[in-house]
Amino acid sequence: MNPDALRIRGLTVERRGRRILTDIGFTVPRGVVVGVIGPNGAGKSTLLSCLYRHTPYRQGEIIIEDRELRSLPRKEIARLIAAVPQDTPIAFDLTVSDIVAAGRIPHSGALVHSGKRDREIIEHCLRRVNLEQLRHRSVATLSGGERQRALLGRALAQQAPILVLDEPTNHLDLANQEQLLELVHEHTGTGVIALHDLNLAAEYCDRIVVMNYGSVVATGTPGEVLTPTLLHEVFRVRARVVPHPESGRPHIITRARRSVHIGQ
Numbered sequence: 341m342n343p344d345a346l347r348i349r350g351l352t353v354e355r356r357g358r359r360i361l362t363d364i365g366f367t368v369p370r371g372v373v374v375g376v377i378g379p380n381g382a383g384k385s386t387l388l389s390c391l392y393r394h395t396p397y398r399q400g401e402i403i404i405e406d407r408e409l410r411s412l413p414r415k416e417i418a419r420l421i422a423a424v425p426q427d428t429p430i431a432f433d434l435t436v437s438d439i440v441a442a443g444r445i446p447h448s449g450a451l452v453h454s455g456k457r458d459r460e461i462i463e464h465c466l467r468r469v470n471l472e473q474l475r476h477r478s479v480a481t482l483s484g485g486e487r488q489r490a491l492l493g494r495a496l497a498q499q500a501p502i503l504v505l506d507e508p509t510n511h512l513d514l515a516n517q518e519q520l521l522e523l524v525h526e527h528t529g530t531g532v533i534a535l536h537d538l539n540l541a542a543e544y545c546d547r548i549v550v551m552n553y554g555s556v557v558a559t560g561t562p563g564e565v566l567t568p569t570l571l572h573e574v575f576r577v578r579a580r581v582v583p584h585p586e587s588g589r590p591h592i593i594t595r596a597r598r599s600v601h602i603g604q
C-alpha cells in the first residue's frame with residue numbers, strides 16, 4: 341500500500357486569465373493531518389477545491405490511491421475524499437438527518453437510507469457531532485455552528501479515508517472547535533484542513549503547509565514552521581512563539597500594536 345494518501349505535484353491554477361496557484365506540491369502521508377495556513381487570498385480555498393474537484397486545473401497532478409484525480413469518476417472521488425467546503429449551500433427543506441444521510445449517497449446511490457448498516461452509520465455520525473437531539477430539525481432553523489456540525493456529520497458518514505475541510509471551525513465555540521479537530525484525528529487521521537487559527541493548527545495538525553500569494557512557502561511540523569520570522573514575513577505580525585504548557589507544541593502570542601493603558 342502506498343504510504344502517501346495524497347500527492348500533489350506542480351499544481352497550477354488560473355482563473356479568468358489570472359494565476360491563482362503556482363507549482364503547488366506536497367504529500368499527505370496516511371494518518372497525517374496537514375493544516376494549510378496563509379493570509380487572506382493566499383489560495384487555500386482554491387487549493388482545497390481542486391481536491392474535491394470543483395476547481396479544474398490544467399497543469400500539475402493530484403495523485404490519490406496511485407491514480408490521478410481527473411481520471412476518477414465523481415462517485416469514486418466521493419468515496420475517497422469527504423469534503424466540507426466553506427459556506428456550503430444546503431437545500432433548506434432538508435432535515436439534519438437528511439444532511440448526514442447524504443454522506444451515504446456515494447455508497448448507496450440515493451437519498452434514502454434503507455440499509456441497516458447505513459442507518460447505523462448515520463446514527464453514529466449524528467451522535468459524533470452532537471446533533472442527535474436536532475435530527476428532525478430543518479436546516480433552515482440551525483445556528484451557524486449547528487449547521488457546520490451537520491456538514492461535518494455528512495462528511496463523517498461518507499467514511500472516506502481522507503477528510504478535506506475548509507475553515508471548519510468558523511462559527512464554532514471553543515469546545516466544538518476542539519471536538520471537531522479531535523474527530524478528524526479519530527476518523528481516519530488523514531486530512532487536509534485550511535485554518536486561520538494558527539494555535540489550533542499548531543495543536544491539532546501533524547504537518548503545516550504555509551501558503552502566500554498562491555505558492556507554498558514553507559512545510560514542516562508546527563515546531564519547524566511556526567517561527568516568529570515566518571509569522572512576520574507571511575502574516576505581517578510580530579509574535580512570540582512559546583511552548584504550550586501542556587502539549588509542548590508552539591503557541592503564538594501576538595504582540596499588541598498599541599500600548600493599552602487600563603485605568604487611566
Ligand SMILES: Nc1ncnc2c1ncn2[C@@H]1O[C@H](COP(=O)(O)OP(=O)(O)OP(=O)(O)O)[C@@H](O)[C@H]1O
Nearest residue numbers: 355356358360378379380381382383384385386387
Ligand atoms: N473564480 C475566481 N476568479 C478570479 N479570482 C478568483 C476566483 N476565485 C478566487 N480568486 C482569487 O484567488 C485568490 C485566492 O483565493 P482563495 O479563496 O483561494 O484564498 P484563501 O487563501 O482561501 O483566502 P481567505 O483566507 O480569504 O479565505 C484571491 O485573490 C481571490 O480573489
